[in-house]
Amino acid sequence: MLRWLTAGESHGPELLAIIEGLPAGVPLSLDDLRADLARRKLGHGRGARMKFEQDELHLSAGVRHGLTMGSPVGIRIGNTEWPKWTEVMSPEPVDEAVFETGRGQRLTRPRPGHADLTGMQKYGFDDARPVLERASARETAARVALGAIAKRLLAELGVRTVSHTLAIGTVRVPEGTALPAPDDVDRLDADPVRIFDSETSERAVALIDEARKSGDTLGGVTEVLVYGLPPGLGSYVQWDRRLDADLARALMSIQAIKGVEVGDGFETTRRPGTAAHDPLFATDDGIARSSGRAGGIEGGMSTGGVLRVRAGMKPIATVPRALHTVDVATGTDATAHHQRSDVCAVPASGVVAEAMVALTVADALLRKFGGDSLAETRRNLDAYVAAVPDALRTTPDEFDGPDDDRDVDDTPMGDSLSEWRV
Numbered sequence: 001m002l003r004w005l006t007a008g009e010s011h012g013p014e015l016l017a018i019i020e021g022l023p024a025g026v027p028l029s030l031d032d033l034r035a036d037l038a039r040r041k042l043g044h045g046r047g048a049r050m051k052f053e054q055d056e057l058h059l060s061a062g063v064r065h066g067l068t069m070g071s072p073v074g075i076r077i078g079n080t081e082w083p084k085w086t087e088v089m090s091p092e093p094v095d096e097a098v099f100e101t102g103r104g105q106r107l108t109r110p111r112p113g114h115a116d117l118t119g120m121q122k123y124g125f126d127d128a129r130p131v132l133e134r135a136s137a138r139e140t141a142a143r144v145a146l147g148a149i150a151k152r153l154l155a156e157l158g159v160r161t162v163s164h165t166l167a168i169g170t171v172r173v174p175e176g177t178a179l180p181a182p183d184d185v186d187r188l189d190a191d192p193v194r195i196f197d198s199e200t201s202e203r204a205v206a207l208i209d210e211a212r213k214s215g216d217t218l219g220g221v222t223e224v225l226v227y228g229l230p231p232g233l234g235s236y237v238q239w240d241r242r243l244d245a246d247l248a249r250a251l252m253s254i255q256a257i258k259g260v261e262v263g264d265g266f267e268t269t270r271r272p273g274t275a276a277h278d279p280l281f282a283t284d285d286g287i288a289r290s291s292g293r294a295g296g297i298e299g300g301m302s303t304g305g306v307l308r309v310r311a312g313m314k315p316i317a318t319v320p321r322a323l324h325t326v327d328v329a330t331g332t333d334a335t336a337h338h339q340r341s342d343v344c345a346v347p348a349s350g351v352v353a354e355a356m357v358a359l360t361v362a363d364a365l366l367r368k369f370g371g372d373s374l375a376e377t378r379r380n381l382d383a384y385v386a387a388v389p390d391a392l393r394t395t396p397d398e399f400d401g402p403d404d405d406r407d408v409d410d411t412p413m414g415d416s417l418s419e420w421r422v
């Protein structure tokens with residue numbers, strides 16, 4: 001079982017992360033982690049801070065000579081912004097004068113759409129600073145570093161992830177666009193909005209530019225795919241063992257994510273049953289699914305097909321054309337506090353979503369296969385896969401229905417076959 005926690009404030013000295021439960025022998029380098037941290041900062045629409053802040057990464061525990069040791073792995077990510085915030089975020093008491101000017105001024109105009117007001121009520125603050133410091137998505141840097149570790153473990157077990165942007169505001173990748181594969185990651189990262197379709201990408205960039213000009217912000221939808229999973233991760237036997245539920249929780253925990261879909265998600269609700277599921281066929285290579293509408297999860301378990309989940313992000317809440325609020329120091333109407341901010345962070349949210357999915361799937365793999373060393377985990381996984389009887393064996397990939405050139409028996413569905421490929 002994997003457990004992980006993060007700590008740290010947006011303008012504090014550093015972010016901290018601990019992950020426990022990794023087997024020994026997983027190859028891990030600072031470069032693996034740095035590469036994903038750099039990907040998280042990409043994306044047209046991000047604010048100035050992404051350009052000048054460096055993620056100063058330290059691997060503080062659990063790794064020796066490039067291999068995990070089975071002990072907890074500890075990470076520190078220094079905020080290079082820290083020198084400007086030493087007084088405002090000092091752990092020691094500071095002079096009252098710090099709160100009178102500049103950065104230290106108490107934030108008494110809570111921003112709608114943020115944790116500000118409710119956090120002040122809940123924790124008893126007269127200043128939103130301590131709330132927004134921890135609620136900020138700066139924390140996602142720590143999650144992405146943890147996710148990079150999970151991805152390294154997954155790669156050793158033949159499992160690979162890829163994320164891409166499906167929609168920004170009203171601009172959406174057309175139905176039927178090919179799904180990216182793990183080898184497409186570099187191409188996706190080179191795109192300004194991490195969209196797999198260049199024409200849609202150009203329209204999304206233009207929409208972000210328009211939003212920036214008019215002092216507005218945008219949200220969107222991101223999708224994560226996982227290739228190479230065995231069938232049977234998670235379980236239907238208890239509510240808290242369902243893989244889809246774990247993934248939904250992991251994705252919903254990301255700042256500003258307001259909806260999660262598994263596979264075709266809500267689109268499935270608009271289809272008749274004959275066009276909503278993934279029929280099974282006998283092929284020479286084993287049982288095959290004609291489509292991947294369920295997103296590779298049935299009954300709370302991975303099917304062994306491509307796992308596909310989506311996360312919908314609300315528009316950035318720190319809107320430059322500041323939203324209406326109340327100054328809680330005076331009780332009068334006001335406009336919300338606004339400094340710099342992202343206009344759109346959907347491409348970055350995809351990298352964060354990929355990290356959360358990788359952590360969740362790695363946890364599910366370790367729950368099923370255990371192992372104190374990577375060799376033991378791999379042995380257990382291989383033995384399980386090898387023990388699936390031939391009659392129940394599934395092919396790893398969805399195929400394109402009965403017109404696919406595999407040898408299939410399509411009699412059970414008769415005339416409605418053509419409707420399957422919606």
Ligand SMILES: Cc1cc2nc3c(=O)[nH]c(=O)nc-3n(C[C@H](O)[C@H](O)[C@H](O)COP(=O)(O)O)c2cc1C
Pocket residue numbers: 047113114115135136137140254255256257314316317318319340341342343345348349352
């Ligand atoms: C990668 C990423 C970057 C974000 N950047 C900003 C930002 O610059 N400004 C902002 O107001 N919100 C930003 N957000 C969203 C806020 O952190 C989030 O809306 C806020 O913490 C309130 O949480 P909630 O929307 O989950 O209720 C970002 C979110 C993510 C995932």
Ligand SMILES: C=C(O[C@@H]1CC(C(=O)O)=C[C@@H](OP(=O)(O)O)[C@H]1O)C(=O)O
Pocket residue numbers: 010047049050135136137138139140141255339340341342
């Ligand atoms: C710092 C990061 O994202 C921040 C997330 C964020 C928010 O409100 O969530 C607000 C902005 O921070 P600031 O108010 O300091 O400009 C973003 O830059 C990061 O992703 O590394």
